[in-house]
Amino acid sequence: MRRMLLLLLLIMPFSYVWGDTLTPGDRVFLQLPGEEAFDDPYTINDQGQLRLPEVGLVNVAGLTVIDAEQRVRQKLASIYRNLDEFKLTIMEQLIRIKVLGYVEKPGTVSLKPGSNVQMALSAAGGARPGAQLDKFKLLRNSNTKIFNYKAYLDSGDQTLLPSLKGGDTIFIPASSLLGNIEMNFDDMSIHERGDADEAQGITIFGELRNPGTFSFKPNMTVVDALMRANGVTRYADVTKIRVITDGMSYRFNLSTYLETGDTSNLPPIKPGTTIFAPIEAPEKTSTDDTQGVTIFGELHKPGTFSFKPNMNVVDALMRAEGVTRYADVTKIRVITDNVPSQFDLKVYLDTGKTDNMPEVKPGTTIFVPIEVKDINTTSRTIYVMGEAKAAGPYETSPGTSFIDVLANAGGPTRFADTTNIKILSNTKAPIAINLVEYAQNPAKYTLPTMSPGDVIFIPEKVDLNEKSWLKVTNDRAIKIMGAVYKPGRYEWHDSMTFMDLLAHSGGPKQQANLSNIRIIKESTAENKGHEVQFFDLQAFTKQGSPTNLLPNLNASDTVIVDELPHDPTDNKAGWIRQAAKDSIYIFGEVGAPGRYAFNQDLGFLDILSAADGPNSEADIQEILISHRNGKTSRLTRFDLARYFETGNEKVLPKVSAGDVIYVPKTESVADTKAVKVIGAVNTPGRYKWNNQMSFLDLLAMAGGPKQEANISNIRIIKESRVGKENVIYFDLESFINEGGNFAGLPRLEAGDTIVIDELPHDPSDNKASWIRQSSDDSIYVFGQVGVPGRYAFNRELGFLDILSAADGPNGEADLRQIRISHRDGNKTKVTQLNLSLYFETGDESLIPKVVPGDVIYVPRRQGDWLDKPAERVVRLMGAVNKPGRYSFNTQMNILDLLAEAGGPTDNAYIDRIMIVNTSCCGDKSQTFSLRDYVNDPSGSPLPLLRPGDTVYVPDQDDSVTEQFRQGIRDALGIITLIVLGAAL
Template sequence: MIRLLLLLLSTLIVTPVWGDTLTPGDRVFIQLPGERDFDEPFTIDDQGQIRLPEIGLVPIEGLTQPQAEQRLRERLTTVYRNLDEFKLNILEQVLRVQVLGYVEEPGMISLKPGANVQMAISAAGGARPGAQLDQFKLIRNGSPLQFNYKAYLDDGDPAKLPALQGGDTIFVPSSPLLGNVEVNFDAASLTKGGDADEQQGITIFGELRNPGTFSFKPGMTVVDAVMRAEGVTRYADVTKIRVITDNIPYQFDLKAYLDSGDTSNLPPIKPGTTIFAPIEVEDINTTSRTVYVMGEVKSPGAYESSPGTGFIDVLANAGGPTRFADTTQIKLLSNTKAAMSINLVKYTQTPALYPLPDMMPGDVIFIPEKIDFNEKSWLKVTNDRAIKIIGAVNNPGRFEWNDTMSFMDLLAHAGGPKQQTNLSNIRIVREGAGSDEERVTTFNFEAFTKQGKPQNQLPQLKAGDTIIFDELPHDPTDNKASWLRQSAQDSIYIFGQVGAPGRYAFNGEQGFLDILSAADGPTGEADIQDVLITHRNGKTTKVTRFNLARYFKTGNEALLPKVVAGDVIFVPQVDTVADTEAVKVMGAVKSPGRFNWNVSMTFLDVLAMAGGPLQQANITNIRIIKENRQSQDNVLYFDLDNFINEGGSFTALPRLAAGDTIVIDELPHDPTDNKSSWIRQSADDSIYVFGQVGAPGRYAFNRELGFLDILSAADGPNGDADLRQIRISHRNDSTARVTRLNLSLYFETGDETLIPKIVPGDVIYVPKLEGNWLDKPAGQVVRLMGSVNKPGRYPFNSQMNILDLLAEAGGPTDNAYIERIMIVNTSCCGDKAQTFNLRDYVIDPARYPLPLLRAGDTVYVPNLDDSVGEKWRQGLRDVLGIVTLIALGTTL
């Protein structure tokens, strides 16, 4: 029955139209009646052979049906005799292709005629996640053919797939993003990390939501690439996106592009382009629309502005002032105009009178910190905004000053005066007083409060003033301990036979009996019939005698002398002559005081009576105040140190007289102490050192010291000092004279003649060493020469280009030949020169890119006279001039 069916089937089979030759996988039926071994069809194996009973393998691949039938007949005749009914029929033709690579079931598969690559991939179980769809290969006869399977899947065009033939091999590669160790992964995670290699794709990294390497599509822009990476993060600086295409760096401002929509600002991208979105805090924000807010605001920093942005807008964007902000002293710094102060409090009160300035890109708003009353640091308020209160107030210190304040406001701010304050003589010291102003003025606050004077009688203060409140002694025995704090203008002196002689506070409302009672009155040994009163009103000195006993007897008030602050009262001892022949010794001596004087005594005698000078006494500049002289030269100076060391003649000792006062100043304890005690140091004994020294300042100096002594006292020059340019101002001549000292040369040669002679009063200035241009190596700078406003050596880094360099140098000059700017690039293989046409770049920057500039290069901007056109025109003018001369000669 089966044999009958096969025979019937063979009669119905027609030759298929698919292929002319036999291929592996084809099924054939061999008609050979009477032989049971040929009842089943035969399949051509992958080697192109079929296995016949008793014959073995017979290759028939690549043969047509008649050829295969003839070959089989020849092989069968060796075994079978009757082949009259032998016939070969093709039951089924198939495509046998091999699918290898990153598929689920790689191997040899059979396809129906007309099948394509997609059917072959499906028959192999499909491509695995991570297969690179755009890099499929078809290998035929050992020759590979690459095709883009992804493009076929995008639009379904079968022409993008190669036709299959039997024996073909399809290879599916894996993505280069896969690691060497295969692990289970999510396909979505793989695509997020990128879908291309670095040569064929675009590498995007930095502050992006999904950085990676992504495939390039024609017409793609930087914005498309950023969106392929799912956009930037909130930390990205979108104004400084870096793009590198064909090794040319570009900087792209995404914000400016979104504001303007100008596509000409888009940098070119292509396969192999690298895009980097930096983090915002990595660079300093210096865009062309940036304003800066610093100080006491909630969120200080750099902010983008736009046309019409006002001062209040910027301040509000920064969160507004904090509770520590001083809104009356806001500073606005600008590159285009002078700095100005803004009082926001006045603006809120009367906006029309105090308009706010317009904001420009690059402006800086600085809001200072409000001064705390208990703040110890006084550096936060400059001297032009502060007033100092010293003395007997509850809270002395340094206070911020405003012109709207008055003396009473300031006094209340300082907690008011203490109970023991001397309110009758408040002193106001004004720094930088002009020629028509008094440096020190006094104010009687007690009289002001008692007489009820109007408010305009209060002293007019201004920033920089110092107000001094003296303190009255607590009791008569305390006045010596606190006499230094008591002004001489408010004091009266009482000596002699009184219970408590000394120096007492005194004002115009008190009289002779007041001061006498304050001194505990005359003692039992006092000669009250011959009280001496020296009236020292500051112009002339007058001595009057007063018989106090007569006043006690008569009670006549007219007998009482009128005394004022500054007068001296002396109550002599009974039965002795009043001590009018005396000399006073004050200052740094062992026993200062008033000593009896006679003409046989010398200066050294008086000094010995005072116990001699202390160790810290400044004996190089002893002052002798001559009381009997009424001229301006009533002060003499004597150098005791020079007299002792050089053995001076006794005739050189100063001649004393009764009433003279000897003052011996005390030296500072150490060089760092001279500033705190500088007021006790005479300017005639001082020398000034400024500049780059360890401890600049004002130092005690005498003629035995030299330049090296004062330089070592100031801790010597520091590391920034320019030892070759030291200047000394000599002020002891009629006119100032300045000399220069090369101290470095002295250190090298040891020549003492190079050291200048200096004396007290001179000023030494050690300048700061200016930077040497050779300090920065050539590998870090770019040299700019030729027709530019400021040629020279400029620091250079990879973020700059030639436009930045020209802008730093002030740009080309008017006669610069900008069409042929020459750039010499240095490299390992020698220098290479190139030219750059700046005019073409300005007209069409996309067509004429900027040349690459590196540190160490040299840029030369030639002059317009060097151009070929200019030389040709000059030659033409010369020729025309010669022709004109010939023509004129011919005419004449």
């Protein structure tokens, strides 16, 4: 090892770039051949000394290499004789720096010349979380220099860091936010709630996402400060943000700034500025109660905090992260030196004046009470009463209008009479406001000005659902009767029209005669009788007449809307009212042949649909139409099937009033040309068939399947096949829902028969038709349900569907013990369901999946007495008609209990009813005579009975008299036996 070091020293070109003298921390090599103690290099300690073997400490700091070598040689000469080859060489020159304060490893570190503060800090393990980065100190001899390490980290400018020399000391201070007690550092808290003290920072609190105290930066605006707190919350009133700078209070409207972008109204921001966003932010530090400030009440983090000089109430509140949105900021209580005082934070934020701000000292107690509803009688209050969404007192400012107050109160409710709003004042006469007229024409309606103390009263509108006609007098009401949906008596206003009244009554019914509406006008002073007017609403709507042709209605008028016959074919009693010139006749194979009203706006298809269309036996290819003009007749033959095939409107014949339409019955079609459709279709029967038709064509000719048809299992019976192959099954439901190729439709031939089964009309109707339902499509429900049985089921349905199909559980069902047997054909698995828990939680994961083939069993409830705890019932036993456990409360007495149990039996001994009272300190017993109470209620008070007690009504056999009588009988029996024995 020594030889290697010698070789290195010989071949290395040394240039003393580190300096001319030795300093603490330098590493030197002492060349002394033959001595193993000098094989390793030595380091000059902080006192500038080398510790050498056999010699001890040698001072070399401040000496040149030659001088140091000479001094060491002199020291070694007393021990070692051969020093001809001794040489001192510098291997590495270092500087020693002390790094103290809030660092991970405080102490002295060795650095290379030219190292900076960051290297020294890194050698000491780095700064601890919570270190004050902008106030580092460099101590050199007796001088102290403060520098901003944070600014260096922000910019990377090394000129901001002082140069280091051996012997320097770097001190890292702790942040003032840490307080006096060592705690786990929450860097997220500092990040979110601020990183500056109250004097040099900006305090932001209230309805902000991260309130706190933050560092001030030059040219900072209010918006910059708000964004430093991550912006306002959704509860913030951005129109009334308050800013206090140099004792001046500013109000800032963030909403106006965002709309206009005008920066002229931005308040100035300086160190120490306080910003408050109305309705709702640094780290809490607990300390000694006598030396700290105790803050509690409606605050985000109440507690005891360190006292700081010149601390005020607002500073103290910010130490608790500001008040909550429930705090009453006008009644904050401060106790200093045992003298209580009250502080109004709201007044301070409005004015910025500190005259009434209580002094804060060590030991001060601050209480922020919760805001409670009290009577608001300030000099700026306006009251809103009646049918408003948020009625109550509201503080106003000069220029507040009636609409402003009404909008702040949420506006009128749907029950409000907005035509008769009143403003009440102590100085002016009441003013009526019609909000409806104002909404129709705001420019021509003048709203009154509001003054503090005024009352806005919004009355409730008249409930027209009540039958009392006195709610609306006759001079304000109009009546409508007949074929309207809501006939009755309605409140009337001159701004309404006939159409308003008709719409308010629900409109005319379908069978209303709109061409002859009658209006009865009440008698006037000039006309002693009433006047009847007629109005044709049907012609009015068709011709698009102007609104001024509507009848002029007034209050007290009566409108009558007559009703047409309910059925156009109902002409047995009312046909005479229908003129022959306005009628058309239709006979033959239609759903409802007869005589129908007809006009020139109608056509052939209209009259055919009015007669319910052709029935299944109609021959629609041979329809006959007789055209009559009163003198001659002309016959037309019409093929309706051709119209259905082509859709050509020109083939439809023109018919008019007086014509006769005859739909003949179709002739019998041979099986070789027909296909039969039977089952659940609208018009089953035999239909002509040709090869151009498809399965869907034939189904449409049969009127389509009925709603209750089972279209998932249609059977087609082929006449041309024999055996099992003559039946084909087709799933029309899957074809409709999932789609399919039309080539996949079953191919029909003349002579085939289509059978469409009908589902049960009632899901529980399986007594006669259950055999037609496949077990693969069925599910079974047994037990305590409304209609147990076997139900059709598919995989799109669920447990609740089948339970509701069975009319749900009945009153005897035990919802906690429902069992489902899942059967897959090979094995069975049983699932237990607590349906009551599902109803309580709504957790869909509790509902099991059921498939066709499963069995659901709802058991009978065994008894629910366990559901009633003993402390809420009274036990009644003995000679009563219905002994048992009864629910009991403090409003009941023993007579209620006996009455609920059906009263005592005929053999009950009511003179000595026993009651056992249960209490915390032991059970107590008492007796009660029902007979004495009946004879003298005032002299025999009812005993106190509480939940948890036990009442026992004894039998007559248990009475003392009965027992005495039994004893006499027994004694007489014994005597009789003795006498008989003696006689024998």
